[in-house]
Amino acid sequence: GNAFADTLVLNADAALDVKSGKLIRPATVVVEDNTIVSVSRTNRKAHPQDATVIDLAGHTLLPGLFDMHVHLTGDAQVHGYKRLQRTAPRSAITGVRNAKRTLAAGFTSVRNLGAPGYADLALRDAIYDGDVPGPRIFASGPALGITGGHCDNNLFTHEHKVVATGVADGPWAVRQKVRENIKYGVDVIKFCATGGVLSKGTKVGAQQYSFEEMQALVAEVHLRGLTVAAHAHGTDGIKSAVRAGVDSVEHVSFLDDEAIALAKKHGTYFSMDIYNTEYILSEGEKAGILPESLDKERKVGGMQRASFSKAVKAGVNMVFGSDGGVYPHGQNGKQFSRMVKFGMNELQALQAATINSATLLKMQDTLGSLEPGKLADIIAVPGNPLEDIQVMESVTLVIKDGKVEVDTRQ
Ligand code: ARG
Incomplete structure (x- = not known):
């Protein structure tokens, strides 16, 4: 010594x-x-x-534990139209509190997948500089998505002309948006490959981005030496994202045998937020989650858990991803018991949140x-x-x- x-x-x-x-x-x-x-x-x-x-x-x-899907600048009590009152600076300050709670729950590394105004990068850097306590953050900045998709903001009418920062349509526009996020310092790229539960007017089962756009996006990210995470609930979107070569698929609610075989062949990681549904269905209405989103959740939650069991049984690479910020930060650890309930043994659940996550981040030699x-x-x-x-x-x-x-x- x-x-x-x-x-x-x-x-x-x-x-x-x-x-x-x-x-x-x-x-x-x-x-x-x-x-x-x-x-x-x-x-x-x-x-x-x-x-x-x-x-x-x-x-x-x-x-130290890893959570591969959080939104530290988002709050579980503030959903839907309530979220429109949150500026990026206000979100960054909320993120300070949430980072502290996440660290206290044992999560020393997180991947932050989607934050308006690059507030996640500010939080990451403040923690790194020692200004505030928190986990190591691997941050995506604004998530990429199609016009009107899950990663756009669809709460306004056409008269307001609101478009989320990450919106890009067409292979070259998508490549340009990847380059822009990298220019501002992101560690990872996130995009939406299907509709989602919490967005207005999107179908969870329907693919977003054509295969051609996904291929361009993934090629650009890998060219620059970063990794890419795809939000996908529906089967077609999952398969297209896996075929395009994404490093991880988030949510992964509707699986079939072909999707599982593809993920195994490509070595794709699944990051499945199976605790989330309990909070959304019990507390979501109070928090401002739209009625249409609660309807979608009722269809997604059970299917996602069945898909989780199938994926575990088939031996797909699994990481721990919880979507913290939809439910309250600091409760991340609750997902472990659900992972065991729906098919993992205790060691597998712990590996998902440690060595597997470190490997997905290409940090397995250091963490x-x-x-x-x-x-x-x-x-x-x-x-x-x-x-x-x-x-x-x-x-x-x-x-x-x-x-x-x-x-x-x-
Ligand atoms: N952010 C995700 C979405 O809006 C949350 C999905 C939560 N539901 C679930 N069963 N995991 O699509």
């Missing part, structure tokens, strides 16, 4: 190796500055005397598991999540980049 480094020693009941599924127990994880230097069976003599030692009896250590040399993003939960997945809703300690960000133990 480096004699001048800040050393942190975590002694816990166990640490999970998410790759093998094995528990190391009891476990000692040693961190120097922002890097994990060892993960081993407890050896209390191995660390220097000036180290900070944290005793985590009764706890299991895990890598996603507790291994020497990786960045010290570490959480502790009170119990063994392989036996009781619900402990994932009670994260007590959060370390990001070697720094203790949250510690709620008495």
